[in-house]
Amino acid sequence: MSINVKNSVPILDVSxxxxxxxxxxxxxxxxxxxxxGVPSYIMIxxxxxxxxxxxxxxxxxxxxxxxxxxxxxxxELAKDD
Numbered sequence: 001m002s003i004n005v006k007n008s009v010p011i012l013d014v015s016x017x018x019x020x021x022x023x024x025x026x027x028x029x030x031x032x033x034x035x036x037g038v039p040s041y042i043m044i045x046x047x048x049x050x051x052x053x054x055x056x057x058x059x060x061x062x063x064x065x066x067x068x069x070x071x072x073x074x075x076e077l078a079k080d081d
Contacts, residue, residue: 006028007024007028007030007031007032008031008032008033008034008039009021009024009031009032009033009034010033010034010035010037011033011034011035011040011041014031014033014043021033021043022043025043025044025045026045029044029045029048030042030043030044030045030048031043031044
């Protein structure tokens with residue numbers, strides 16, 4: 001994962017001026033929060049977070065499709081030698 005320096009903020013700056021961090025999120029879509037110079041957290045808009053998180057139903061549907069497509073391979077791998 002590459003980090004855009006314009007979108008990274010030290011955690012101390014966030015704690016001292018949370019509004020500035022939220023403005024960066026509004027401008028850039030996200031902010032990487034650094035702790036001791038290391039990326040530790042990501043702050044994104046709530047609406048974006050809702051769009052990027054798969055529902056349990058979506059995960060089950062995808063899992064079922066993968067299992068159906070590769071069932072023969074899974075059964076072959078499960079055989080004892």
